[in-house]
Amino acid sequence: MCEVLAPGLAVSVLRAVFQEVHVQSLLQLDRHTVYSIIRNFMRTREEELKGLGADFTFGFIQVMDGEKDPRNLLVAFQIVRDLIVQEYTLGPFVEELFEVTSCYFPIDFTPPPNDPHGIQREDLIVGLRSVLASTPLFAEFLLPLLIEKMDSDLQSAKLDSLQTLRACCAVYGQRELKEFLPSLWSSLRREVFQTASEKVEAEGLSALQALSACLSRSVLSSDGEDLLDSFLTSLLQDCRHHLCEPDMKLVWPSAKLLQAAAGASRRAGHQISASVVPLLLEQYNQHPQSSQRRTILEMLLGFLELQQKHGPEEADDNPLLGSKATLCSVVFSAVTDPSVQLQLVGIRTLAVLGALRGLLNPADVELLVDHLTRLILHEEDSKSCEAAMEVAGALAPLYPEAFSGRLVQVLSEELQTAPQEEPLQSQHSRWRRCLQALAAVSTHSGIVRDTVPVLLQCLRRAQKGNVPSGAHSVVSICQSLQRVAVQCQQDPGSGWYFHQAVVPCLLGLAVQAGMQENSSPALGKVLLEEEALTAMVPVISAACTHLSPELAAQSASHVVLLFLDGELAFLPDNSFPRSFQPFQNRQCPALAQRRLVSLLMAFVCSLPRNVPIPQLDRLLHELLALSCSCDCPFTATAAAKCFAGLVNKHPPGSQLDELLEAAVNRLEPDLAEGPHRHQALALLLWLLALLGDVALGPAVGDGFSLLMADSPDVLCKSCHADVRLMFRQRFFTESVPRLVKGFHAAAPDAKANYLKGLSHVLSHLPKPVLVTELPTLLSLLLEALSCPDCVVQLSTLRCLQPLLHDAPDVMSLHVDTLVSKFLSLTESPAMVIRIAALQCLHALTHLPPPVVSPGEPRQVRPHPVPPCTD
16 A cells, blocks of 8 residues: 555565465455455556556456455455456456356355344345446356346346346447347346246346347447347337237237337337337227226337337427327227226326327317316216326426416316306315316416416405305315415416415405404405415415515515504505404404414415514514413414414524523413413423423323424425424433423323323334334333323324334333233224224234234134224
C-alpha cells in the first residue's frame, strides 16, 4: 500500500510471488494477504503491472487455481474482473482464466451457522457473475456451459444460468451469440413451456428479452445477416400456431414468449405485433365464449402495452394501423359484453388503445368517450364503473375537448335532473356516481374549469336543500372536490384557479349558513352539520398545501381577517344579513359561527411554513380562549388543533416560550376543576397524572392514540408541519415508564386507563423498537387482553399479531397464556375483536411446532359463535 515505492519494485515483488510462492499451500489468512498485495498493486501501480503483459495474467491464474475459501474467492473474483475491465493483457490465457473462475459455477455454498464473516451465497454469485459477464471473450466457453446448466434438474442452477445469460447479453453482440441462438432458444422455450416454477419462468422470459435486445442493438453491415429477423421468425414459427389451438393449453406461454421478445425494442415489437395482432383479433371473433375471449383480449392488451412502451410510431409504420378497425370493434364489443370480467379487460384495453397517439381518428375518440360515459352512468357493476372512471381520468388530458363536450356535459345534465319516481337511495347513488366521475375526469386544466363550477353549483343546491340525502350529498360533493384539488396540485395554474374558485365559495356558503342558523326554515343548516364541515376540511387543506408563498400570503390576508374582524368583501355573493364574529361573545347562543373555526384550521394549518399569518398573536389568543371555554366539543377540538398547528410552525425563541407558558397557565386551572375540563384536556393530552382521574381517565387513555398516530389535517408533512425524526420513540421513552409505574399504583377501576394508553403507544411504535422492549412489557400486554374495554382489546391484539412473526423467541415463552387469551376473545360479542383474535391464532402457527403443538386440543375444540353486535 506504500505510495513511495521505487519504480519496478511492485513488479519485482509480484514476480517473486508468482515464481517462488506456492500460494494454495498457504493458510487462508496468508492466501488472503497475497490477494490483497495483488489488488493493492493493481490500484496503485497499474501501468507497471500492465508492462508484464500476459505474464501477469498467467501468474495470477496460478495463484488462484484451487482456491476454496469464500473470503478469498470474493477478493479473487474482484481481481479477475479488474483484469478484464481495466484491459490488462490476457494473451493466450483467455480460456485458462475462464476455466479458473467458471469451475465455481453455479455457486453451491451454504454459510455455516453463526458465521462471523457474514458471507452469503448471493455475494459469491454476484461476484462470479461480474467476472463471467464482463467480456465477450468468454462467450464461446460460457454459453455452452449456461445451456448445459439450464438443462439441469436443479432450480438454483437454472436461475443462476438464466440470470447470468441476461447479464451477458448486455455486453455481447450478435457475433458472439450467432452459433448458440438455436440452442438458447430451445432451452428458454422449454423453461417457459414446461416449468412448474414461476421464478424460472420469469427469469427465462427476462433472458429472452435480453437476448432479443442484444440482437436489436447490433449494427448490420451491408452484407451481414440480420440475426434479429431470423431469430424472431424462428420464435413466431414455434409459437404462433399455439395461439390457434382449440384447447388453448399453450396460448399463455406462447404469448408470454412473444411479448418478452417484442418488448426488447421497437423493431422487435413491430415485427411480432404485425404478425400476431391480426391473428389474435381473428381468434377473438372465432371464440364465442366470454372466458376464451377474455384470455385472447388479455394477450392483445399485452401487445398493445408494448406499442405504448416503445412510443409513437410514424403514421405509415404503425403495425396496428392495418388492423385498427377490427381492433376498435373487438374492444368496443368487449366493454358492452354482459360478462363483467371481459368488460374489465376491455376497459383496460380501451385505456391503452386511447393512449396510442395517432391511432384513433376523431370519430373513434368520440365513440370511446361514449362507451366510457355509458359504463359510468348505467353499468350496474361497481368495478366496471370505477374502472371506466379511472380510464376517463387517464385519457382526458389527451382528448380534453371530447371529454368536456361529451362526458362532462352529460354528467352535468344528469346532476340537474332527478326522476320523481326514482327512490331516494337510487337518486343518491346516481348522484354520487356522477360526482365521482366529474372528479375523476378533472385531470386537464381546461376540464377543471368546466367541472369545478358544476360541483360548486351542486353544493349551492345542497345548501338550499335541493339535493337527495342532505349531509351525505355534501360529503360526496366535498370528496369529489378534494380529489380535484389533489389532481390540481401538480399544475400551479390549475391549483390557483381551484383555490380562488373553491375556497371563497366554501367559506361564503358556510358563513351564510352560520348567520342564518336561527332563521325559519334554517336555510343551509345542512352545511353546519359536523359531518359536512368535516368533509370540507380536506378540500380546503388540499387547495392550500401547494400554493406559492406569495399567493398563499395573499389568500391568508383575506381568510384570517374574515375570522378576526368579519371582513366579508372577498366572499362571493357577500350580501350577508349580519356580521360574522366567531370569536366574539363565546357564551352567546350563536354556536354555528364558532363551528366554522374548523374551516379556519383547515386553511391556516395547511399553508407553507414561510407564509406570514396576519395578526398571529391575536389569533393564537382567540384560539386558546375558544378551545378552553367553548361548550361544543367539535368547536373546542377544532380550535385546539388550529392552535397546535400554528404553534408547531412558530419559529423557536423567547416568543414561542412565552406563548407555551401562557397556554399552560391558562390550562392548569381548567384541568384542576370547573366545567371545561374536557376542553382543556383536548389541548394538553400528555398530562399522564390525569389517567387516574375518574372522569377524564378514559379520554386521556384514548388521547395517546391521537398523540402517536398520524394527523392527516394538521400535524403532518403534507401540511408543512414540523414532524421531527423519531418523535414516537422519544414519546415512548418519556411516557411508558410512567404508564407502567402508574398502572401498578392505580386503583383497580383506573388500571384500564393506563392499559389503554400503553396499548395505543405500543401499537404505533416502530416495530424494531417494540421488539427490543417487548420482554419488559409483554406481561402488561397480556393483562390488557383481559381488560373489558373493547378499544384496549383491539389495540393490543393488533399490536401482538406482528410480534408473533418478528419476536418468536419471546412470544414462545408465553404461548399457553396467549392461546388461552386469544381463544377467549374469539367469543367476544364484537366481530372486529373476534376477527383480530383469529388472526392472532393464525399467526401463532408460525411459531416452532413443538411450541404450538400442546395447544392444539384447545384450538380444535368447537366453540359456540356468539351473536354479532357490530
